Amino acid sequence: MIQHLLQVYWPEWNGERVKGPTGWNNTTHFIHNEQRRSVMRIYNTHRDKARIEFEFAVLDSLQQVPLSFKIPAPLPSASGDKMVRVQDGSDRYACLFAYIEGVRPEEGSTQAAYSFGEKTGELVNALAVCSIGMEPVYPPYFELLQSYPACSEAFILDFCKQPPMEFKDQIEALHILKEAYADICSRLESLKNLPQQLVHGDLNLSNLLVDAEHPHTVTALLDFEFCTRDVRAMEPAVVISGFLGIADERKAIQQFCEGFASRVRLNAEEIAAIPVLMRLRMVDVFLHFLSRYREGTDESQVLREQVDMLAAGFKRMESSQKWLDDMLFQYLM
Template sequence: MVSDIEQQAANAASRYGWQGPYRIEDAAVSGMNNTTRIISCGMDKYVLRLYNNHGDADTVRQEHDMLKALSNEKLAFRIPSPVYNLDGSTITQLPDGKLACLFNYIEGERPSPEKSTHVEALGSACGELSRILSGIKFRAVSGYSPYYDLAETYASMDKASLLGLADSDAGIAERIPKLEYLQKERERALQACMSVAQLPQQWIHGDICFGNALSIGDAISGLLDFEFVTMDCRAMELAVLLVDLLKPELATGSKERLELAARAFQTAVPLTSVERNLLPTLMRLRLLDVALHFAVRYRDGLDGPEVLADIVDNCAFGCEWLAFNPLDF
């Protein structure tokens, strides 16, 4: 029996002008927000993305506009290149309303946060992209809010709603102390959002992490998934990457990896002293945004309880680690 996802992938693939027989395969790694499939046609490979977060074509169009603008820049790594469908669009709408896009395949493997060469290389690539993005000038027409708009973005996931998720699953109920801790961190972070909003602003990728990068050897070969591109404070780009290095399994050597990534980023984009001092606050904002984002996905039936439980564990760990470990940026 063909699953709904496989049927959606088949429907999406049929909307492109293939030059011969093609084959749809599971991706070795698929993101947590969207569904990814690999399509092979002769010697060519492509990446098919089915958007699970939203059905907003304007948001996807903004993502593709950014990729088009960046395609004119000289980058040391590759970025996704959207493929046009039979209707002459890079956005494919499926019968059920879901959106899909096809991209050219980029060679490489996921870099490892445990390899210092990969940490430094991704920090440098993140800084290079940030420097280029600072020169991109077009008006945001849709998309995601900046991280410092946390209160408005997650107004529907207030304290009562967040803690109320524990009523739906025993595993979530076991994490009530962590949910309460994250709520207190949320209230604390909201007090700093006005100061964050005064930092230098520009376009940011918004989700650079090891899962959205590719490497060949010690070098970064590609940066992926520009879905969350938005106008925000520029230092948030670095903060997002740093948070990806704050996980329980990476606890040993975390401080050294964080400072290595930050130094590498700043070879391309030197931050002001105010930005550097606020980096721990920006990292908390990222952690809280991730926790609330997946709380909403769980509430809306997009993820199971085990996904949210893992996210809560990681985000609570990150906030607590920041509280007890001063950093030198």
């Protein structure tokens, strides 16, 4: 299938294929030939051309802004299109991107935390001035109640109170998620008043590259699929939530905040909202995987793992609240 796509749409890029990392939402393949390298991406979880068009419009706009790091650059096919249908009956889309030098940081690594903060702040500034001319396809995080039509409030609360048999032993963890969901729902309206702009929305260690020889330096930010208009403070909130629970979490968060503040200064209201936005991100992840389970995309084991991980995350947030608040105000003001 991959060879056929290359031969028909990107013949000059055809070459040896190596399967890359596969995430929840897409599959990647590295293409190598004597002249050049590229990365093919296949979108697995949607068939919506408009989502990819908006992502590419953001990337095109960012290409006009001087950046100290690389971002994905889509390669037009022989017909001039940047996305093509996969001819396997699935109606999925495939795209080809120029290869970016760098390596993924080791899981749980804190080496690049300061650089990650710098690049995140730089991206926030760049996205603030991007001119897209299109309406975002993905809703902002604060529109949580409209984002998952497969999971109504009644269904979510009932699932957590009276879960199916395969989740009965997770009743305590589901209670934590139910309480977090109810709390976040009561705060959504207030979040809408925070400063808004385009945000990447999914920055984490799996969506960046670092210099192979200098792993403390971020060289690229990847995967702009979920870019949308949201509150500005959501960008650092997503990153910081990913640092909780790793070794040296305090050091990583401090260094990230220092790097971010060297590029962007948030106001006091935004900083105070970051812990709430972190919990919103975690509730959103729960509803994402609950929807996938209900729609039959994932087996129950996938949701079970997410339930345990997220419940543990909420416990860490509760125990970390005091030092996290102090650190955010100390380094982000």
